[in-house]
Amino acid sequence: MKYADEFRDRDLAKSIALGIRQEAHPGRTYNLMEFCGGHTHAIFRYGVKDLMPENVRFVHGPGCPVCVLPVRRLDDAVEIAERHGVILCTYGDMMRVPGTKQRSLIRAKADGADIRMVYSTMDALKIARDNPGRQVVFFAIGFETTTPPTAVAIKQARKEGLSNFSVFCNHVLTPSAIGHILASPEVRDLGTVRIDGFLGPSHVSSVIGSEPYEFFAEEFGKPVVIAGFEPLDVMQSTLMLIRQINEGRHHVENEYTRVVTREGNLKAQDLVSKVFELRQSFEWRGLGKVPYSALKIRKDFAEFDAEKRFEVSEKVSREVKSCECPAILRGVKKPTDCKLFGTVCTPDNPMGSCMVSSEGACAAYWTYGRYRDKARSPRREVAA
Amino acid sequence: MNVAPSDLGRRTGTVDMVHGGGGRAMTELIRDLFQRHLSNPILDQGHDAALLEASSGRLVVSTDGHVISPLFFPGGDIGSLSVHGTLNDVAMAGARPLCLTAGFILEEGFPLADLERIVMSMAAAASEAGVPVATGDTKVVEKGKGDGVFITTTGLGVVPDGVEISVTRAKPGQAILLSGSIGDHGVAILSKRENLEFETEIVSDSNALHTLVADMIEAVPDIAVLRDPTRGGLAATLNELARAAGVGMHLDESAIPVKGDVAAACELLGLDPLHVANEGKLVCLCEQADADRLLSVMRAHPLGRDAAIIGRVTDDEARLVEMETEIGGLRVVDWLSGEQLPRIC
Ligand code: SF4
Numbered sequence: 001m002k003y004a005d006e007f008r009d010r011d012l013a014k015s016i017a018l019g020i021r022q023e024a025h026p027g028r029t030y031n032l033m034e035f036c037g038g039h040t041h042a043i044f045r046y047g048v049k050d051l052m053p054e055n056v057r058f059v060h061g062p063g064c065p066v067c068v069l070p071v072r073r074l075d076d077a078v079e080i081a082e083r084h085g086v087i088l089c090t091y092g093d094m095m096r097v098p099g100t101k102q103r104s105l106i107r108a109k110a111d112g113a114d115i116r117m118v119y120s121t122m123d124a125l126k127i128a129r130d131n132p133g134r135q136v137v138f139f140a141i142g143f144e145t146t147t148p149p150t151a152v153a154i155k156q157a158r159k160e161g162l163s164n165f166s167v168f169c170n171h172v173l174t175p176s177a178i179g180h181i182l183a184s185p186e187v188r189d190l191g192t193v194r195i196d197g198f199l200g201p202s203h204v205s206s207v208i209g210s211e212p213y214e215f216f217a218e219e220f221g222k223p224v225v226i227a228g229f230e231p232l233d234v235m236q237s238t239l240m241l242i243r244q245i246n247e248g249r250h251h252v253e254n255e256y257t258r259v260v261t262r263e264g265n266l267k268a269q270d271l272v273s274k275v276f277e278l279r280q281s282f283e284w285r286g287l288g289k290v291p292y293s294a295l296k297i298r299k300d301f302a303e304f305d306a307e308k309r310f311e312v313s314e315k316v317s318r319e320v321k322s323c324e325c326p327a328i329l330r331g332v333k334k335p336t337d338c339k340l341f342g343t344v345c346t347p348d349n350p351m352g353s354c355m356v357s358s359e360g361a362c363a364a365y366w367t368y369g370r371y372r373d374k375a376r377s378p379r380r381e382v383a384a
Numbered sequence: 385m386n387v388a389p390s391d392l393g394r395r396t397g398t399v400d401m402v403h404g405g406g407g408r409a410m411t412e413l414i415r416d417l418f419q420r421h422l423s424n425p426i427l428d429q430g431h432d433a434a435l436l437e438a439s440s441g442r443l444v445v446s447t448d449g450h451v452i453s454p455l456f457f458p459g460g461d462i463g464s465l466s467v468h469g470t471l472n473d474v475a476m477a478g479a480r481p482l483c484l485t486a487g488f489i490l491e492e493g494f495p496l497a498d499l500e501r502i503v504m505s506m507a508a509a510a511s512e513a514g515v516p517v518a519t520g521d522t523k524v525v526e527k528g529k530g531d532g533v534f535i536t537t538t539g540l541g542v543v544p545d546g547v548e549i550s551v552t553r554a555k556p557g558q559a560i561l562l563s564g565s566i567g568d569h570g571v572a573i574l575s576k577r578e579n580l581e582f583e584t585e586i587v588s589d590s591n592a593l594h595t596l597v598a599d600m601i602e603a604v605p606d607i608a609v610l611r612d613p614t615r616g617g618l619a620a621t622l623n624e625l626a627r628a629a630g631v632g633m634h635l636d637e638s639a640i641p642v643k644g645d646v647a648a649a650c651e652l653l654g655l656d657p658l659h660v661a662n663e664g665k666l667v668c669l670c671e672q673a674d675a676d677r678l679l680s681v682m683r684a685h686p687l688g689r690d691a692a693i694i695g696r697v698t699d700d701e702a703r704l705v706e707m708e709t710e711i712g713g714l715r716v717v718d719w720l721s722g723e724q725l726p727r728i729c
Binding site: 008009010013014017044045046047048049050051119231232235366367368 | 709711712
């Protein structure tokens with residue numbers, strides 16, 4: 001299968017893998033957290049793990065927007081759709097995420113709520129135009145990459161005077177989440193998660209640039225390499241991280257120079273800051289309340305803010321009790337450490353968000369890794 | 385078969401409940417639309433049950449319901465698809481198809497012109513395949529109780545003596561052959577879904593494969609397994625085979641043909657071509673010694689031009705379908721969970 005040949009070249013992959021083997025000191029372990037679900041996906045999809053020596057480990061971070069959305073916000077979305085009778089538009093993956101008592105948007109839809117899957121914010125606008133008599137709510141989630149299109153949709157709605165369109169805003173910010181993980185007690189005091197370096201987000205960085213990561217590379221003393229999503233990008237970035245770790249450096253380096261600059265896309269940043277402002281605090285699944293880690297719609301655009309337009313009830317939202325998503329998202333546990341993994345919880349019947357998106361660590365483990373780890377373990381034991 | 389559209393239903397232009405009522409309107413619909421386009425000596429006998437000459441060999445029968453949105457897509461429509469899909473099910477048993485039957489469920493209000501287009505396309509597909517539609521049935525349901533048109537087709541075929549195609553014959557060491565590029569049908573359908581537009585027009589691979597199968601069997605009568613990777617794509621088909629036969633599979637990703645624009649569309653939508661549906665492709669397992677000969681026979685047929693040997697059957701007890709990826713890593717190719725949904729970022 002040939003898509004982007006130069007970033008999937010087998011010989012080049014072999015030589016980078018060899019480089020990693022040569023440079024990784026056998027006496028130590030390299031724990032590298034890939035923040036982005038896109039990287040998790042690439043690692044599993046292309047069998048990158050299989051090309052790494054045992055002591056180079058990938059720790060899957062909270063970089064999938066579906067996985068980090070707290071149950072409460074999902075319950076709110078279901079309520080907006082059901083109680084207020086709106087047309088709720090959302091991206092595909094969101095449909096299957098279980099809320100309290102396993103209720104997902106797909107179940108709400110089956111029960112009669114008007115929930116529609118869209119591929120872009122423009123689709124949601126079109127639905128609003130086509131249904132002037134109905135309220136249309138776009139359920140916006142995602143990191144810095146998906147924020148500019150939401151801003152464009154809001155500005156466009158104002159321009160067209162679409163009074164039946166609003167956005168339920170759940171956009172979150174990457175750097176604050178990474179900082180929060182590093183500052184969490186597990187990482188700082190208990191030492192349960194060792195993270196020696198980060199594969200930094202690529203698409204996100206194309207918007208915000210590499211500069212925002214400089215602070216915490218310095219503050220926490222961890223190297224960051226901004227890495228593209230192609231398998232060779234991931235491998236090359238891994239090698240760059242290993243070099244920094246070996247040399248005791250902790251800088252922000254950019255492997256994805258073909259897209260990312262230090263400053264990022266200023267026009268997009270400007271657009272976002274016109275429409276959105278920081279939330280003082282936002283809850284992330286797995287990380288709890290993280291200060292200044294999300295965006296809300298500015299007062300100036302309040303008429304397009306679904307949170308202002310539709311009331312939601314005070315309620316208690318609950319995740320499935322034994323779901324280990326929170327620990328997995330912080331890199332404290334592996335999916336296979338979860339009691340429910342592969343038995344009660346499968347992609348067909350997900351208990352937590354990590355099992356839903358193809359970028360979620362549990363789903364990726366299930367799809368690409370579960371048998372393999374099982375099949376391999378006896379051989380590994382012999383080797384040990 | 386080249387029959388011009390009829391002037392049927394000019395009055396209202398849509399299917400209504402009267403067309404299912406058993407009266408004159410229904411007879412007219414059948415006579416002026418179905419019989420007119422699908423005409424052949426067996427159907428024209430006009431019996432509710434078709435009479436067929438009994439023949440030697442073993443009979444194969446297969447039935448398939450077709451529910452599809454959109455009804456018309458690049459490279460086909462529900463009519464041609466309902467012929468191809470069932471013929472292929474029959475062909476995958478190594479059989480020569482004898483005839484088809486067709487059942488239509490029409491929704492009140494469905495445009496008769498569209499129905500006629502569908503029936504004409506069905507007729508063209510059947511005539512091109514050389515397989516008559518021997519008998520049929522039509523029902524009309526109230527508006528809102530159907531999705532325009534549902535078609536169920538049944539195919540009947542004969543397996544020649546000496547041919548023994550069965551999943552139980554899958555054995556470690558055999559070669560895995562694929563008749564052409566994957567993902568064309570699923571992406572063509574997706575490209576016509578509301579809100580999704582691609583720059584290039586990707587055409588479905590919908591086709592009847594029985595002539596390709598006939599050529600293959602003539603060259604290598606000992607073919608072990610044949611399957612058409614439809615819903616769930618190549619990944620689902622190979623996993624089903626592996627599970628049923630108690631074997632594993634090892635694939636080579638770089639040998640699996642995927643068209644550039646299909647790959648690009650999948651990339652864009654976050655889909656894996658291995659999970660995307662096909663309607664004119666087959667997978668075949670045969671002994672290694674026969675693989676090259678079979679491959680050249682497949683490549684000589686227009687529907688097998690891009691055929692390739694994509695891997696081998698292994699003795700893996702865990703029944704894993706594994707794949708060496710483009711970059712040389714190894715990964716498991718799993719079934720798809722639920723519907724494949726596009727990724728967000
Ligand atoms: S396996 Fe399921 S229940 Fe366990 S952590 Fe993952 S998503 Fe949660």
